[in-house]
Amino acid sequence: MELRIGAIIVILVLAGAAPFAATPTSNERAAAVPFEETKQTGLSGTTVRQVQNSTLVVPKAEAYYSQYQYVVGYYGVTTLVAGLKTHQQREFGRLLTLYVSDFSGTSVNVTEDGYLRMPLSESTGWVPAQEAFFVVNSSAHVPPQRTAIVPFSNESDAHSFARQYGGSVQQWEEVRKSSRGQAGRSTRAWQQTAQRRQAQTDRTVSNIRTSLNRSVSTVVGRDAPTLEAAIERAPPNTTVVVPPGTYQVDDLRIRKPLTLRGAGANATHIVGNRNGSVITVSAPKTAIRRLSITGVGSNRSGNNRTVKNVPVPKQSWKYRYYKTHGYGDAAIVFDSAGQSSVSAVQINTTSNGIISRRSPNLTVSNLTLYGTKRWENGFVGVVALNSDVVVQDSQFYGGKIGVFTFDTSRIVIRDTSMEGMMVGVLDLYASQLLITNNTIDDTWIGVYIETRSSENIMVDNRLHNNFNGIVVEGRENYFAHNVMVHNYHGILVRGQYSVYRHNLLAYNQIGARGMTLFPTNRVTANDFVGNQKYVQTIKYNILHVWPGNYWQDAPGLQKDGEKYLSRTFRPTGPVDGLMTRATSAATLARSPALQLLRQLQQLLPGLRSNGVVDPTPLAQPVHPQLVQEAQQNYNRTGEHEDADPWDYVHN
Structure with a gap:
């Protein structure tokens, strides 16, 4: 047995040596590379698009690290300063070389709006940070309203800028020691933000409900x-x-603030002519209540029709999204109809349910929406385009997407259920969503936070029997107290500076999949129970440190009163990763040869393995009651078939 273990260790050592790469030493200086070739951080994708092809300018930085094979590109010197304080040396290694933008010789200026700008015909070079002069505390800002630190290679240029726009001139060591910038929020800050958004939503819904409680004028x-x-x-x-009965309509239009009130979804039926949208609202403060809508046209998108008055220019990158998702047939269309509401309405549609275009503070409550049983035959339940929308206490069945958000912020989706569509919630180029207390079953992706989205909060949700529970890209998002059970992938961890804590990942084929090349996400205090694989990562030499999680069956001793196990746990490792599948893995994990390899990896970072490591694995679950319930109610991994007809069908 010891001979076999020794042979395995030799293989592991040879495999660990493979990732050695030529990296500049502390005595060498690597040349700056084109910024687009770096792994970038510091701004949301939406803000990057805002800056591109405009006179707006954001100071940049490029950093080389000893144990990270990519060049890191920072938007903003404040982001750089914060990032250097946040990055763990175990993941990135030592900082070797650092460049910042050089504004010497340019016409950089601060305009009346407070933004740092430069003519499109000009460009900046690079200067080593140690040789640069930084103007701090000037009047210059960069999107989104962040104070800019402006670097120059020439000291006199820096002083000239400071005389004109305020501030003082500092060198790199002083700038680096400052407290400027923040790379991600603290857990407490996220919790407070979630509470504020919930309270604000409660006030918004209450105010709209009160304002739309009107006297009856017409029956x-x-x-x-x-x-x-x-x-x-x-x-x-x-x-x-609208008394009980069936009402045939042809392109019904509401152009003034009204409340349309039926006798209940089973009593009052509005039926369209199956050619176009059923109801179009173009007046603010309009309410549609207590009725059902059918007879929606079959044109799911606006791609194949002539559309006028799209709110963005045709040459804009946003135009395609607006036309596709904003101008298909729907049961109800809100166009510039803010502070409106839909409540206690049932919709049957083969295309869209509700489309909201430029209609802030729309509330959708107690909606029951039936889409198509096969996702490819339907489209979207609720579409929010440049509209703050609250969707609550509602049920979605079938179709392609439950709720789709684009180019908007402050969407709230709470207390809903979604089942049998391709994607439950799709967040595209949006920010500041609150997704809480929802149940999402039988989808391809339960919730998809797209790469250019940011500052979203997802708490207290249940995702069951999906191919992918949550797919997270974007920047600075918060995911906590979610339960992911019987999915193929529980959660896909991507993006940057996001927080994942107090989640239960149980009986999935793969508990979590780490897919980011920029290991800055904080994954801690989660319970991994009964998964076929704890974690899977993409095959690049990237190390992710996820401290303080509970990994069922992780080897190690718990000393009296100790919170953590006595050894590091590597859920993606060739030994630790087998704990849930091979009884011999525990024996190998305790072998002296493997302990020797781990000691060598500490001394020789080039031998380190990639994947996920937990230096402080928990000895007991974070949420023992939830874990016990999962163990009692579930006994095998992966997706299950269920009795109802609403299932996502894999092609």
């Missing part, structure tokens, strides 16, 4: 022969009552 059948006639007759800011 269909009593005061007007048709629904169209009743809407035409009713004075603004009154209620139109």
Whole structure:
């Protein structure tokens, strides 16, 4: 047995030596590379697009590290300073070479809006940070409203800029020691942000509900022969009552603030002509309540139709998204109709349910939406384009996407259930979403936070039986207290400076998949229980340090009163990664030969393995009650078939 173990260790040592790469030493200086070739951090993708092809300019930096094979590109010197304080040496190694933008010889200036700008015809060079002169505390800002630190290679240029725009001139060591900038928020700050967003949402919903509680002016059948006639007759800011019955409509338009109130979704039925959208609202403070809508047209997107008045220029990169997702057929379309609401409505659609274009503070409550049973035959339940929308207490079945957000912020999705679509929530070029207390089952992706999204919060959700529970890209997002059970992948960890804590990943084929090339996410205090694989990572020489998680069956001793196990745990390692599948793995993990290899890896970083390492694995679960419930209710990994017809069908 010892001979076999020794042979395995030799193989591991040889494999560990493979990632050695030529890296500049402390006595060598690597040349700066084009910024687009770096692994970039510091701004959201939306802000990067705002800066590109404009006179706005953001100082940049490039850093070389001894144990990180890529050049890191920083948008903003404040981001650089914060990043240097945050990056763990175990992941990145020592800082070897550092360059910053050189604004000497340019026409850089601060305009009346406070932004740092430079003519498009000019460009900056690079200067080693140790040789640069930095103007700090000037009036210069960069998007999104961050104070800029502006570097120059020429000291007189720096003093000239400071005389004109304020501030003082410092050199690198003084700048580096400052407290400027923040690379990601603290856990407490995230919790406070989530509480503020919940409270703000409660106030918004309450205010809208109160303002739309109007007196009755018109009853269909009593005061007007048709629904169209009743809407035409009713004075603004009154209620139109729609008694029980079926009402055939043809492109129903609401152009003044009204409340349209039925007798319940099982009693009042609005039926479109299956050619276009059923109801279009172009007035703010409009409410649609207590009815059902069917007969939606079959044109799912605006791609194959002539569309006028798209709110962005045709040459804009946003145009395609607006036209595709904003101008298909829907049960209800809100266009520039802010502070409106939908409540207690049932929609059956083969295309879209609700489309909101430029309609801030729209609330959708108690919506029941039935899409198509096969995702490729349907489209989106709720579309939010440049609209702050609250979706709550609602149920979504089938279709392609439950809720789609684009080019917007402050979306709230809470207390809903989604089942049987391709994607439950798709967040595209959006920010500051709050996704809380939702249940998402039987999808390809439960929640997809796209790469250019930022500052989103996802807490207290349950994701079950999905191919991918949560796919996280973007920057500075917060995920906590979510339960991911019986998925193929519980969560895909991508993006930068996001926080994952107090989540339960149980009985998935793969608990978590680490896919970022920039290991700055904080993954801590999570429970990994009963997964076929703890973690899977992409095959690059990137080390991810995830401290303080509970890994079921992790080897190691727990001393009396100690919170952590006695040894480091590597859930992606060739030995530790087998703990859930091979009974002999525990014996190998305790072998002296493997302990020797780990000691060598500490002394010779070139021998280190990539993947995930937990230097302080927990001896007991973070949430023992949740873990016990999962162990009692589930007994095998991966997706399960269930009795209802709403399932995502893999092609």
